[in-house]
Ligand code: MN
């Protein structure tokens with residue numbers, strides 16, 4: 001166990017000191033030798049409304065400082081089981097979105113070549129498209145658990161095919177998704193037409209609106225999702241705006257009536273047992289997050305994703 005990377009403990013260095021990495025894990029230049037890696041994508045030039053998600057990775061890392069290694073609820077002990085590190089940020093070109101998309105997919109091709117599972121800190125949701133391109137190149141079309149207030153299936157935004165409101169549509173068109181194994185949870189708000197979510201249903205996606213989640217545990221839903229996902233590869237993409245703004249105000253495109261944080265945790269924990277090949281937590285925008293709580297929710301959900309990865313041991 002001692003030759004596994006461990007988060008720096010709070011009794012070895014005060015929580016407000018030490019490395020500013022995710023969970024104060026060791027920093028590494030490459031994914032070589034890692035089972036899982038945290039990766040920042042400081043991109044927000046695909047944002048349509050309030051910017052700021054470029055600062056998300058840094059703030060998520062900062063707020064992750066208090067996360068301890070052992071999951072008291074699920075008994076997961078990820079650092080007993082997996083070699084994990086923070087491999088830093090993707091060096092995007094902040095003046096050029098299409099170039100940034102290619103930089104991101106090349107970066108993830110390299111990460112995936114080491115057999116490493118990427119867990120990404122966003123960054124706006126545009127970045128999920130190039131990550132999925134790399135993931136599908138390695139694993140084939142994936143099942144998708146997509147938590148979001150928005151379906152992100154616009155055909156274009158301001159005439160552009162690639163933006164933070166289009167990644168799921170492009171991913172489906174490019175054959176990156178196994179469309180019978182896609183679920184979108186938390187969709188809500190106002191639309192351009194009554195048919196806004198019908199494109200998803202026409203593709204075979206399962207759509208679970210926020211209203212269908214209100215006032216209830218999502219454990220039964222996740223039992224159905226596990227059935228839907230089967231044994232195939234699964235990717236989890238969690239837009240922090242899927243949560244209600246009471247829990248996560250620090251994001252660019254806020255919608256009322258969202259999921260609770262316990263529901264968000266039920267969703268991620270409900271993915272345990274699936275063949276999860278990657279995950280991301282997107283759209284944390286620190287300028288609207290003065291308490292840091294939005295970033296803390298994001299850091300916590302990323303930790304929960306780590307805890308459900310294949311191969312993680314659960315203590316008795
Ligand atoms: Mn989104």
Ligand code: MN
Pocket residue numbers: 148149150239241242253283
């Ligand atoms: Mn959203």
